[in-house]
Amino acid sequence: MERRQFLKVSATATGGMMLWFACGKSKGKQEPTGDGEAPQPSGEGADLNAWIRIDPDDTVTFRIADAEMGQGIMTAVSMILAEELDASWGKVKAEHAPSDSEKYGSQSTGGSTTIRQGWEPMRVAGAKARVMLVAAAAERLGVAAAELTTEASQVVHAASGRKLRYGELVAAAAKIAPPEQPELKAAARYHLVGKATPRLDTRAKVLGQAVYGLDVRLPGMLTAQVVRAPMMGAKPKKIDDAAARAVAGVRDIVTITSGVAVIADHFWAAKLGREALVIEWEGGDAGLDTAGVSRKLAEAVGKGVEVRKDGDAAKTLGAATKKLRASYEVPYLAHAPMEPLSATVHVHDDLCEIWTGTQTASFTVMKAAAILAISPEKVKVTTTFMGGGFGRRSQVDFVADAVEVARAAKVPVKTVWTREDDVRGGQYRPAALSEIEGALDADGWPVAWRQRIASPSILAALGPLKKGVDATSVEGVDNLPYGIPNVHVTYANPALPVTTWFWRSVGSSQNAWSVEHFLDELARLGGKDPLEVRRRLLADKPRHLGVLEAAAKAAAWGTPALAGRARGLAVHESFGSFVAQAAEVSIENGAPRIHHVWCAIDCGRIVNPSTITAQMESGIVYGLSAALHGAIGFEGGRITTSNFHDYPVVRMGDMPVIDVILVESTADPGGVGEPATPPIAPAVCNALLALTGKPVHRLPIKLTA
Template sequence: MKRRTWILSALGATGALVVGWSVLPARSRLGSPALMLPTEGDVALNGWVKIAGDGSVILAMPRSEMGQGVHTGLAMLVAEELDVPLKKVRLEQAGSDSIYGNVSMLVASLPFHPLDSEGQEKPAKIKIGEWMVGKIARELGINATGGSSSIADAWEPLRTAAATARASLLGAAAAQWSVPVTELNVKDGVVSHASGKSAHYGELAKAAAGTAPANVRLKERKDWTLIGKPSPRSDIPPKTNGGAVFGLDVRLPGMLYASVRQCPMLGGTVGSLDAKAALAMPGVEKLVALDAMAGSTAGFAVVGKTTWHTRQAVQAVEVQWQQRAAGALDTQRIEEAMLGKLATEEGFAFYEKGDAVKAEASAARVVEATYKAPYLAHATMEPMNCTAQVKDGKVEVWAPTQVPGFAQAVAAKVAGVDVDKVTLHVTLLGGGFGRRLEVDSVAQAVRVAMECGGRPVQLAWSREEDTTHDFYRPMNVAQLHAAVDAQGQVNSLRIKSAGDAITPRWMARGLPALSGPIDTPDKTAAEGLFDLPYGFAHQHMAHVATRMDVPIGFWRSVGHSHNAFFSESFVDELAAETKQDPLEFRRALLKDAPRYLAVLNLAAEKAQWSSKLPAGRARGIALHESFGTIVAEVAEVSMKDGKPRVHRVVCAVDCGTVVNPATVAQQMESAVIFGLTAALYGKIDIKDGAVQQTSFPSYPMVHLAEAPVVETWLVPSTRAPGGAGEPGVPPIAPAVANALFALTGKRQRALPLAA
């Protein structure tokens, strides 16, 4: 009943309207050719695909490239269905129509257990929930790059768009040559017939435009020539030769630069300031006050001729800051408050099976533990930035953003213009990890540009501002209980966690019309706990939603990032408690979850789990599913100079159909390093309202010399694609922690891992 209430609240309160609307067919995502950018010599065949005069293909790209290889992956889907070389597919930024919205990301937000929702034989309530939310997502058209969903979301609509374009082109050739379509062949974008007639796509595009082929078929898997084969990423050459344009690379005639300084106390304000000395410095033009916008903390920006000038001047401003009215934030007090709520509140039950409380009451013994995870910053290599120009009632924005629709909307709101007066250019992103799902820097840039007389201005944060004014991964705590019967078998698992809900806070910042005073249960808070694959007879998984006022946001792998540490470390505890090998203990619990078992077995095999290691080394294992992908990781660890040293990580991955295996391997390597950094070093402390970590010396990363060898092994699959960008992050912290336990006998239940 609780879950049904959650679904209905997500769908809307107007029952009759929802019921009537729900019987309508799902909105097509093919789109009109008019949605494509009109350029001379190009012919649009639908909302995704244009054909250039030379026969090359132009793809409308709705997703942001931040190093995950999505621009190559989506181009591969189109090249496959159109039978053109990958190098002949060019990209242009997609518009704002709803067909470009990310449907899969919203459908994945439903709190269903993966063992219930896999495959075609789903319970009716799951099919209905996915159908309804999918329809809502098509209407909303939220264009976001996140949730490891880009390939999954594009899998059907993009291949369909390309296959439809191909059918139209073949139909045009058949009509011109008076031959059956079935007699035509296509190779490298050239259509040919046994009679000797041939034409490339560019020569057929005009005749194909406006046609609606009746028989559109996607290629069969056996006929694929590109999907599943390693392909070089299209973004690498320009990134190595200097041609790539990131947000900070934008250069415009007459451009000014702005540096930001925000109240060091989160949620605080400017009391008073004296800018005389700063404004008298060379190269400085003005100071612009910045209110709290799109979740930011209030402060000010200094505008000048260069970033160097403005960074010197912004620090020269004498300012008295004021603490927020509700009092200073403090992480120690926040942790104490969370533990208090964990002990006194029942929380929302995301998953129940059997009767865990009754099982504990009759158990021979109960194993229990409390786990903790801190706030974390994103620490993207490119600090937050945005370039904006406000002129003649129009706004133009250049931004490295994961949410172009949100960026466009906040720019319009700040400038006081209609959204159609805002032109947005999405640059490459120097790292995203969820941080660029926020648009605070866009709001600030537009506000500053409004004071610059029509000249463009590039606003950039320093590394210190970026670290101390992030939207942090929430702090979380969890209590885990397991019942062990008289035969030494674990027959129940009960988990209760506590932490802030991200989705309501993000919706309030980006889509205030869809947010409200009452939060619905947020799947991201409990994911990785309620959706475990293990066959414990009795389970109860609940989450206590807190609201601690620290700005929080999506962080790479979101709730899975800490919840996998909680659950997989505790599973290891249970193996030790019952004197079983951690691998064998998991295997016994996965007899009804064959996909998970296959991934676990592959990782163990490739890591040579049972082989002897050199003295002073140990292995740890962890298995976790997130974003439709199952990952098992085995970490080989030693201690050096009193600190953990990770030498080797073996990853086994079932991410469904693999589009570009080279990219999947790269993402696993990236995820391991990202997750290892958090596991060994990551922690944000807040004292007197101010974040104590300011830059890499106090918020360190894993260095090259510390990086382990990472091996990636893919499980063959015919399932639709799952995610790749995030699923490699969750297992690394528990795998390392479990290896440290095997090595030292000391169980660590808090991140970051101690020496």
């Protein structure tokens, strides 16, 4: 059985998600991912373009160039393609496309862009293939293409009642030149887009058959773990590997750029091997501790460069009688996707084959090619399913390790990270400090806003910052939506020896909190209702207002909450979408208890309401884990946080009831993977402010008696 599985994996190695079938139980015929019939031999099938293949049995296979990490894009992109193609949904399968920059351009998934950027090109791809099928049918039937229509994977000639299946047309259609500008379907004719559609990957995931990066198995494969420096920047000075080499199952120990790799028969032997390694480290910053991070932020915050200046905030603040000043601080955060990181690499015959759950096949190719000094064409990436990404898998450090290990081992090696490696591995959401001052006019309405931000830059590691500003660190503040006449925003990039990376919703994850919570503090100072203040200041922002009103209505804003509870509101625009949330909160055993969240989103055109709802729940839970628990700690240069016992996350028992409202819109699609994360922390903190009268100035939330 094992051998057979290996062969199947190898045979389909470039077929992306065909790996699903290969590693399931080998007894009997495997189930396809959709609800269609099992795949048939596909000798006369053909590709109509890079994304669409049709087989003689009418099975339509979509190759999805972006990464499915749980957010549902494999299904949503398939819906868009199938809509324009008029494909029968029951016959649709989807798989990750192989890495191929010529066919797919950049294959990177982040910034909630898959549907936003794919909406137009995927419709066009589907429509082009449809036109080719119609042209093939016209030729075969001897009628004009204009007399033909398409439905459910068939071309129909209504006048004669004749029908041809896509499966019998595809070979001829593939020889027809694609049209330059195919006509796109009118939205009124959509039967898939906008309709709640079950995910194509559900069944494989529920059966335990879906193959993730960590599940990849190849013939003769070894498994490696890497011991990385306990302090960022440290290097091994002396390695005693005698005891490690004596561990049963350990095959080799090699030094790579990031540390010392133990290569073994399997995970367990690699783990025992690494525990037996004795490494003396040198270098690294031993002075870093958690309080030191806060100090660095505080030292930098007043020394920023200007990001935005409207009116004269300093003068207005100086003259105001009602004003407020507060500091908001957030810690470094790990992504902690449920599936720890891994990459399986085989370097052979001048080729590098990689199987991994990556958000960026493109950078994976470039990184491997650079390490091995081979041309990018010699690197092949098979993207597997991934057990969460949240931005972590758009960094390629774990792939780099695996490539170096596989080069040394000369056989296929899966290099895996333990959970501790993951939590201690850097690439964190940056810590941040915002100092905000606000002034009210005589009637209690905000008229000045000064926000000074200090946060270590993510982008500085990738290239020089434009005018000294990391755009991700100030997002949500540089575009502060409120109609306040005097606004001043600055940004400082404090030097800290901690690697940072994009974390679900990036700068908005902290800036929505500081902005929205401070606005409630100002509303309170002015004796105003938080909804009234937002209504007034967002008078010319219809999409903000639309979601705000929808969430407030759902939450019955203005009616009293149950005894001991209070509600808070927040609204934020990010990644092309607008989200408002209301949270109802109480205090139980000295900690916030979130009972209910009402979430309204305007993400423009709705593709799959089911996954949008799921992404709202997902973003809320992710943001709630950070607001209630998330913090990476440092002591003596070492990271003290390591696993879910000291990096806790929201569990079933902490889960609020979540109601999601999808606001109708005809605007082009916005993102949905990230925009639900930013508003939850301020919605909860605003509820706590209403409940206790005390603001929350540091995350994660610690209530004081």
